[in-house]
Structure formats: C-alpha cells, structure tokens
Amino acid sequence: MPAKADPPTPSTPPTPRRVRSIRRRLREVYGTPGAAPHGCPIAELVLTVLSQSTNDRNRDVAYLRLRERYPDWEAVRDAPVDEIEEAIRPGGISKVKSARIRSILRAITESRGELDLDWLADVPVAEGQEFLTGLPGVGRKTAACVLLFALGKRDVPVDTHVSRVGSRLGLFRPKATLHEMHDAMLELTPRGAELELHMNLLRHGRRTCHGRKPECGDCALSRMCPSAGRLS
Numbered sequence: 001m002p003a004k005a006d007p008p009t010p011s012t013p014p015t016p017r018r019v020r021s022i023r024r025r026l027r028e029v030y031g032t033p034g035a036a037p038h039g040c041p042i043a044e045l046v047l048t049v050l051s052q053s054t055n056d057r058n059r060d061v062a063y064l065r066l067r068e069r070y071p072d073w074e075a076v077r078d079a080p081v082d083e084i085e086e087a088i089r090p091g092g093i094s095k096v097k098s099a100r101i102r103s104i105l106r107a108i109t110e111s112r113g114e115l116d117l118d119w120l121a122d123v124p125v126a127e128g129q130e131f132l133t134g135l136p137g138v139g140r141k142t143a144a145c146v147l148l149f150a151l152g153k154r155d156v157p158v159d160t161h162v163s164r165v166g167s168r169l170g171l172f173r174p175k176a177t178l179h180e181m182h183d184a185m186l187e188l189t190p191r192g193a194e195l196e197l198h199m200n201l202l203r204h205g206r207r208t209c210h211g212r213k214p215e216c217g218d219c220a221l222s223r224m225c226p227s228a229g230r231l232s
C-alpha cells in the first residue's frame with residue numbers, strides 16, 4: 001500500500017539562521033560525516049544505478065560481483081547484457097539495471113570518445129550536471145551522487161529521505177519537483193557542508209523521521225519543525 005501523503009507543511013521559509021540551527025542539531029545527534037571523495041565517478045554512477053529499489057547490502061553484493069567478474073568498465077560495457085544481469089542479480093530488478101548500466105557506459109564512450117569521467121573534476125558543476133543528466137536514465141540525484149561522493153564537487157543529492165525530511169521541515173516549496181528540491185538544497189546548504197547535510201538528513205529520515213510514523217516525540221528537530229506532531 002503506498003504511503004499516505006503528508007498534510008501540507010505550514011509555510012516556514014528556510015532562512016540561513018534556521019538552516020544553521022537544523023545543521024547544528026543534526027550534527028549533535030549524528031556527528032560530522034568525514035568521508036573524502038573517492039575519485040571514481042564511473043564506479044559511483046554504477047553504484048547509484050545498483051542502489052535503486054534495494055538496500056545497501058544487496059547493492060554492495062551486486063557491485064562486488066560485477067567488479068570481480070570484469071577487469072574494467074570497458075569490459076562491462078562490451079559484455080552481453082544477460083551476463084551483466086546475472087552478475088548483478090542479488091541487487092534486484094537486474095534486467096532493468098543491467099541494460100541501464102550498459103547504455104550509460106556506451107553513451108559516455110560515444111559522447112567522449114572514451115570511457116572516462118575523470119574530466120568532470122575540472123569543469124563547473126553545472127557542466128557536469130548537464131552531461132550526467134544527458135545520460136540514459138540519469139537524473140539530478142544520481143548526477144549529484146557522482147559529483148559529490150566521487151569528486152567532492154558542490155552538489156547535494158536529494159533522495160527519498162532527504163526530500164521527505166526536508167519537506168516536513170519546510171525547506172522546500174510545497175509540491176516542489178525533485179529538480180526544484182535539488183536547486184533549493186544547493187541554495188540553502190552552506191559551502192563545504194554538502195556531504196554533512198545530505199548524510200545527516202538521510203540518517204534522520206532512516207532513524208527518526210520515518211515515512212509512515214515519524215517519531216516526533218523523540219526528534220531532536222521537533223522544536224524547529226512545523227510538522228512536529230501533525231503526522232501521526
């Protein structure tokens with residue numbers, strides 16, 4: 001059964017002061033994530049495709065099987081799609097994901113003349129977003145994962161947790177599209193806090209601000225949340 005939609009959030013413009021308070025409270029609860037960018041944009045792209053509709057563990061099993069089976073990304077690109085599908089089966093919806101991964105790898109090669117995304121580190125974020133979202137099935141969230149997690153660029157992925165928690169906190173315009181939410185997150189995220197805010201909103205969505213039954217009574221943000229106590 002699909003989750004019932006939240007009632008509209010009272011208007012609470014995300015002033016820099018409010019965002020600072022939210023960031024501070026989240027940091028007190030979850031700490032400051034410190035992962036450095038890993039420098040492998042193609043790996044991040046494939047990992048993000050594999051993460052769709054599954055949990056982290058199954059995603060990682062599928063990813064490791066793919067890496068064990070092929071010596072490099074060119075070999076994945078040139079492999080029969082049913083072979084890729086078999087390799088990533090533990091990650092679920094493998095038929096769709098295998099076709100998507102291969103089309104993405106082929107599209108990069110066709111567009112750039114080689115299978116390489118390291119150049120994204122040296123171009124403006126907007127150019128990277130434009131290139132990545134032009135790849136088959138790649139949206140703003142996946143592009144932001146690649147730019148932030150692999151390359152440490154200024155972008156913020158808005159996944160299902162970040163969009164839910166951010167909407168309840170009144171950070172986004174009611175009924176904002178995912179594209180708008182990405183623009184809004186970038187605007188309200190202090191420079192250098194991209195990874196921290198993304199990770200801590202995500203953790204908060206997983207641990208406290210659940211989709212169906214948010215635990216507002218135990219929530220560190222309840223005093224600054226316009227949705228507190230309105231969703232149960």
Ligand code: SF4
Nearest residue numbers: 209214216219225228
């Ligand atoms: S008060 Fe409730 S709705 Fe607001 S962030 Fe906390 S758990 Fe989510």
